[in-house]
Amino acid sequence: MLYSRVSAADKRIALRAGLASGVLQRYPGAFNPLSAKLIQNKGFEGVYISGAVLSADLGLPDIGLTTLTEVAGRSQQMARMTDLPAIVDADTGFGEPMNVARTIQTLEDAGLAGMHIEDQVNPKRCGHLDGKQVVDDDTAIKRIRAAVDARRDPNFLVMARTDIRAVDGLDAALDRARKLVDAGADAIFPEAMGSLAEFEAMRAAVDVPLLANMTEFGKGQLFTVDELANVGMNMVIFPVSLLRLAMGAADRGLDSILQQGTLEPMLGEMQHRADLYELLEYSEYSHFDSGIFDFTLNPHITSKV
Structure with missing residues (x-):
């Protein structure tokens, strides 16, 4: 993480x-x-x-x-x-x-x-x-x-x-x-x-x-x-x-939007959302986040007036 x-x-x-x-x-x-x-x-x-x-x-x-x-x-x-x-x-x-x-x-x-x-x-x-x-x-x-x-x-x-x-x-x-x-x-x-x-x-x-x-x-x-x-x-x-591979794919994708109005035919060439989330380690961030914010306030602490 x-x-x-x-x-x-x-x-x-x-x-x-x-x-x-x-x-x-x-x-x-x-x-x-x-x-x-x-x-x-x-x-x-x-x-x-x-x-x-x-x-x-x-x-x-x-x-x-x-x-x-x-x-x-x-x-x-x-x-x-x-x-x-x-x-x-x-x-x-x-x-x-x-x-x-x-x-x-x-x-x-x-x-x-x-x-x-x-x-x-x-x-x-x-x-x-x-x-x-x-x-x-x-x-x-x-x-x-x-x-x-x-x-x-x-x-x-x-x-x-x-x-x-x-x-x-x-x-x-x-x-x-x-x-x-x-x-x-x-x-x-x-x-x-x-x-x-x-x-x-x-x-x-x-x-x-x-x-x-x-x-x-x-x-x-x-x-x-x-x-x-x-x-x-x-x-x-x-x-x-x-970089060349990525820019080549980006070039073809933009052409698809211009020519066909959609990127649906190119979905198979894209990194899937799930693969991106795995690479970014979303689950580890989620686990860390829940561990930090999963708490209750001490009832003996009162707010300042």
Whole structure:
């Protein structure tokens, strides 16, 4: 009832244990707190919070327009609704190294289990858009060092994302990943990889956990969980998938109202009221409410005149 009783510290330990387990960790992207609860109920290992989703939630494109306050606030709302560890996309850290340090501590306070920070120039672009630019090695390394130095909980995961593959090729990505690990990154997120062979090459290049991004309609091919596990990936995210599914259904529903004047033909595609109430744990709230308000006044207490 209300929020998760699992502490942020325990969620961070669970994230670390999952990455070390040898089992691929599946992190679907939540687009609101309710979808974070659904991800847990379905039995996934964790919740991902995408910067693209947070931007879209505000009606904005994913071009670095969101602020740290917006990202931390919405991420906290999602993370506190689930017992699962949640990791968030922190873009480029919202500024220079000192800003990165503040970002880390703010996200720790918001109850996140970890985050990733990327090596694009600021303001960033969606990782699957053309025209991306990346920073030089020195700037990328300073961001990661600032993040690692600033965290107060050593189990808070600092993941380095590199977008250099789409700019300068695979060899540059492998080299950048090694340098980010040397700078202290706990894990690497190689964005927009072109094939399973490229994931294998990244696996051979570094000895920290690796994340694979399975985003639809992007530059990369969609691989199965088993395919990614077989080449040594430790985590897979489906960052915008639930939002796309929900918005697709919403689009079709609005068309049904316009064209047919009713949503009756689409009832089978909807989450039933009973399923929603179960997900929201209505019965627990009802039990709590009746326990609090089921009382009688002490007859010896008189009202003030």
